[in-house]
Every structure is written in C-alpha cells, then in structure tokens.
Amino acid sequence: MNQTQQGSPVTDDLAVEIRALTKSFGDVHALRGLDLAVPTGQVTGFLGPNGSGKSTTIRILLGLLHADGGRATMLGGDPWADAVRLHRSIAYVPGDVTLWPNLTGGEAIDILCRLSGPLDPNRKQVMLDRFDLDPTKKARTYSKGNRQKVALVAALASKAELLLLDEPTSGLDPLMEAAFTESIREVKADGRSVLLSSHIFSEVEKLADQVTIIRDGVTVESGTIPQLRHLTRSQVTVVLGRGADGLAATPGVHDLQALDGHVTFAVDDQELPTVLATVAQLQPRSLVANPPSLEELFLRHYGTQLVTLNEEAP
Numbered sequence: 001m002n003q004t005q006q007g008s009p010v011t012d013d014l015a016v017e018i019r020a021l022t023k024s025f026g027d028v029h030a031l032r033g034l035d036l037a038v039p040t041g042q043v044t045g046f047l048g049p050n051g052s053g054k055s056t057t058i059r060i061l062l063g064l065l066h067a068d069g070g071r072a073t074m075l076g077g078d079p080w081a082d083a084v085r086l087h088r089s090i091a092y093v094p095g096d097v098t099l100w101p102n103l104t105g106g107e108a109i110d111i112l113c114r115l116s117g118p119l120d121p122n123r124k125q126v127m128l129d130r131f132d133l134d135p136t137k138k139a140r141t142y143s144k145g146n147r148q149k150v151a152l153v154a155a156l157a158s159k160a161e162l163l164l165l166d167e168p169t170s171g172l173d174p175l176m177e178a179a180f181t182e183s184i185r186e187v188k189a190d191g192r193s194v195l196l197s198s199h200i201f202s203e204v205e206k207l208a209d210q211v212t213i214i215r216d217g218v219t220v221e222s223g224t225i226p227q228l229r230h231l232t233r234s235q236v237t238v239v240l241g242r243g244a245d246g247l248a249a250t251p252g253v254h255d256l257q258a259l260d261g262h263v264t265f266a267v268d269d270q271e272l273p274t275v276l277a278t279v280a281q282l283q284p285r286s287l288v289a290n291p292p293s294l295e296e297l298f299l300r301h302y303g304t305q306l307v308t309l310n311e312e313a314p
Contacts, residue, residue, distance in 0.1 A: 014073075015040045015162045015193035016061065021070035023056055023217075024101030030056040031216040033070065038162070038195050043188055045208035047298055053217040054197045058166050058297040061195075062092060075162055091116040091155035097147040099139035104180050105150050108134030112154035124157035130179045144171040156183045163187060166197045181206055200247045201295040211294070213301060225294060231290040232300060233266040236275075241283030261285075 002080050013143060016038035021029040031053045038044040048054050061074055063083030074077055078085050099108045113119040128135055133149045142150070148171045155163055163184075169177050177200075184194060184207050204211065205289045211228060213221040232252065244263045248256045252271025257264050267275045272289070279287065 013040055014038065014150075016044075016072075016074050016195060018057070018072045019070055021057070021060065021072055022054075022068045022261035023060065024068055030217055030242050031060075031067070031070075034214060034217060035219045035222070036214075037222075038193055039209070040193050040211040041188065041191045041199055043184060043194040043196055043207045045200075045204035045294075046214070047199075047204065047211060047294075048214040049199075052214050054214065055166060056196045056217075057214075058092075058164055058195075058197065061164060062090075063087070082218070084236055087116060088118075089161045090162045091158045091162075093151045093155045093166065093168040095170040096144075097151045099142070099147055099150060101138065101140035103139055104136055105133060105139060105142065105146070108133065108139055108152045110148050112151065112283060113158055116155065116158050116160055118159045120157055121160055122151065125303055127153040127183065128156045130183065131176060145173065145176070147177070152180065152183075156187065161192055163192065163194045163307040165194060167199065168196070169198070169203060170199060174214055177203065201298065203292060204233055205294045212299075215297060217299055221297070224299075228294075228297045229291050230269050232267055234262070234272060234289050234291050236267055236287065237262070237264045238279055238281075239263070239285040240279075240288040241285060244282065247275075247282065265297065 014037050016036065018036040021034040021036075022029070034053060034057060036044075036046070036057065040132050046054055046057075056065065059249065060067050060072055061079050061269065063079045063086070066080050075089055079086060080190050096303075099105075100111075103111070109124065110119075113124075131149045131153055133146060133153060139147070139150070148169070151170060155165070181203070184196070194207075196204060196207060205225060211222070212219055213228075221231075240261050240263055244256065244258045247253060247263065247265070250257055252268040252275055254266040254268075259281055259311050262285060267289075269291075
C-alpha cells in the first residue's frame with residue numbers, strides 16, 4: 001500500500017529509503033511500487049536495463065521530479081520539499097555530461113562543486129592528477145571521456161555525504177575505471193554513502209556492499225552479492241578418472257556435459273556440499289567451481305531479453 005512522501009523520516013542507518021514509489025508519465029508507468037535502501041557508509045549497486053526506472057528514481061531523489069505516490073527520503077529529508085538543503089550534501093554524476101563550452105574544465109569543476117557538497121581543495125588536485133585531466137582546456141575541446149572526468153572530479157573532490165552516480169564511468173578507458181574504483185573505495189572508507197547505477201557488472205561487483213535489481217519500475221531482487229548468489233547456481237568444471245553417469249542424477253546438478261573425462265555442470269549452491277561429496281568418489285583430477293557473476297544474476301530476471309552491457313562511447 002502506497003504511503004505519502006510526508007511519511008516518517010529516514011532512519012539514521014539509511015542515507016536513502018524508498019518505499020512503494022510510483023511515477024507515471026501519461027499512460028507510461030515508470031515506477032510501479034519501487035523499494036530501495038542505501039545504507040549509510042556503504043555502496044549500493046542499482047541495476048536495471050534502459051527503461052527499467054533507474055533514471056526516474058534518481059531524478060526523484062534529485063528533486064527534479066515529484067513522485068505520484070509512495071515515499072522517498074534522503075539524508076533525513078524529502079527530496080522534493082527539502083531540495084535546496086539536501087543539495088548541499090549530495091553530489092551527482094550523470095552518464096552523459098554536458099558542460100559550458102566556453103568555460104575551462106577547472107571553472108566547470110568549481111561551479112559544479114558550488115552546487116553540491118563543499119569542496120576539498122586538496123582532494124580536488126588529487127582527483128585531477130588521478131584522472132589525468134587538464135583543467136585549463138576549454139570544455140568544448142573535451143572528448144566524452146574528459147567531460148565525464150570533469151563531473152567525477154567535482155563529485156569526488158567534494159565532501160558530499162551522498163554520491164548519486166548514474167552510469168558514471170561511461171566513456172572512460174580501463175585505467176580511468178581503475179581510478180574510479182580507487183576513489184569510491186576512499187569515499188566509502190570515509191563513511192560516506194554511494195548509490196551506483198551501472199550496466200558494468202564487474203564495476204558493481206567490485207564496489208557494491210549490496211545490490212538492488214529493478215525491472216519495469218519494481219524491485220525484483222535486493223541483497224548482498226553473496227545473498228543473491230545463493231539464489232542461483234555455480235558452474236563446475238571437473239576432470240574425472242571415472243564415468244559421470246551417477247553424477248547426472250545427483251540432486252542439484254543441471255545441464256551436465258561430459259567429453260573424454262572433462263565434465264561441466266551447473267549446481268544449486270545449497271546442494272554444493274552433497275554434489276562435491278559425490279564428485280570425490282569419482283576420482284577427480286582437477287576441479288574448478290565458479291560462483292555466478294553479477295551479470296548472470298541480472299540476466300536471470302530478464303530471460304532472453306537483450307540488454308546493452310558495458311556500452312562504450314564511440
């Protein structure tokens with residue numbers, strides 16, 4: 001049942017709390033009862049394909065849209081009614097950054113910092129060096145990747161309590177993605193909170209303490225990565241000295257394939273101890289078990305639906 005946005009404030013251990021949030025644009029229902037929580041001092045991954053409602057959710061948190069129903073609280077306030085106050089404590093990075101063409105990168109960073117959490121001048125220089133950004137160049141000369149760096153430097157150089165990041169590494173090369181990872185870990189170590197919306201599953205897997213997966217405007221799964229893995233199957237590859245006929249009938253084993261002693265199969269995580277005990281009786285010579293990746297967890301909810309993963313700028 002939907003609650004009004006004037007409900008009880010967020011608890012101290014949550015930087016963001018969203019419950020039963022709804023938003024429609026005419027006949028299009030962008031959010032249909034979304035639930036989302038961002039614990040204070042943690043990184044929360046926010047996953048879903050284009051059109052799932054991620055950007056609409058972030059726009060509501062930014063106070064750019066008013067929800068139709070449900071409740072959204074951020075840093076103890078209402079994103080719509082308390083937008084001015086809250087924006088002094090948050091930093092936002094979109095996936096496609098547009099800058100003032102006649103300003104330098106450094107001037108743009110200073111303006112962006114004035115619009116969000118207070119600037120840490122020392123950290124600003126650290127971020128400029130880390131992301132290898134020349135702040136003296138005009139914004140109109142920047143590539144997509146460099147425009148992205150400007151927004152990242154501004155956000156990461158701030159002392160914002162909460163970072164809202166919507167596809168933040170779009171257009172960055174692998175070295176800069178590593179710089180981003182290092183920076184987010186520093187933000188977390190400082191006790192601040194991050195909502196990370198991304199299609200780059202390895203990025204979320206490295207950084208997120210917990211993950212919320214959404215589809216068609218509703219939450220389909222939420223929990224830590226180990227908790228989500230518990231709901232799926234691990235992939236096992238084993239070289240056996242004996243035949244695998246009995247293994248195929250073992251509870252929890254799926255899609256077994258065997259060729260010349262090399263056997264691969266999927267196994268329900270809760271059945272893994274029993275299955276490994278069975279494998280031990282078949283003279284195993286080598287064995288590799290891989291937990292499901294976050295990508296596999298995500299695709300579990302979308303079946304054969306095509307999603308754009310790790311989209312790179314041209």
